[in-house]
Amino acid sequence: MRVVPLTPDLWPALEALFGKQGACMGCWCMYWRLPRKDWDAARGAKAKAMFKRRVAQDAPPGVLAFDGDVAVGWLQIGPRADTPQWNGARRVSAPMHDADVADERIWAATCFYVKSSARGQGVMDALLAGALKFAKKNGARVVEACPIDGRASAGAAYVGRVTTFERAGFKEIARRKENRPLMRLTLKR
Known part of the structure; x- marks a missing residue:
């Protein structure tokens, strides 16, 4: 499995992965980027266009895993x-x-999407390992995540699973909800 940053030339691969609906009910990875009322109005085609512009104009917003x-x-x-x-x-x-929030060296791993036929094959682990290399190469000092702790459906685990982050060396730094720890990995001191 190879993991690479999402660049404009890889947009067709992301589009094929997400399918017509755009993964997670038309999210197109805009849920965490827009105020809720704006995201509700943008879901689907508008969110897709916004994210495509984001990929074309800015630094890669994440990584893709390829088989x-x-x-x-x-x-x-x-x-x-x-x-x-x-x-x-x-x-x-x-x-x-x-x-x-303003420190460009503090990064967040916010959401995963794994093709249903590839689940249970280590894709989340591979994505996280590749993402951490990408983050370090691009100046991240710290990466944080807020995964699910315990049993959850694949849809609910879009934020990742605690065990995945623990295997990568993340440590819990806060727990504001029983099943959602805030976790952190320091890449550079």
């Missing part, structure tokens, strides 16, 4: 500032310190 030439998984990762809704003060994923 041969077929994309089988996606992980959105980047500076916390890129996903303002993930930083909401009442969210379980809220930063420990307000200044963390």
Whole structure:
């Protein structure tokens, strides 16, 4: 399995992975990027167009996992500032310190999508390993995540699973909800 940053030339692979609906009810990885009322209005085709522009104009917003030439998984990762809704003060994923949002070296691994036929084959682990290399190469000092702890459907586990992050060396730094720890991995001191 190979994991690479999502660049404009790989858009067709992401589009094929997400399918017509855009993964997760038309999200197109805009849920954490838009205020809720804007996201509700954008779901589907508008969200797709917004995310496609984002991929074309900015640094890669995450990584794709490939099995041969077929994309089988996606992980959105980047500076916390890129996903303002993930930083909401009442969210379980809220930063420990307000200044963390503006620090371009503090990144967030916000959401996974794994093709149903590839689940249970280590795709999340591969995505996270590739994403951490990508983050370190691009100046991240810290990566945070807020995964599911315990049993959950594949849909509910779009934020990742605690065990995946533990295997990668993440440590719990807060728990604001019983099954959703905020976890952190320090890449550089």
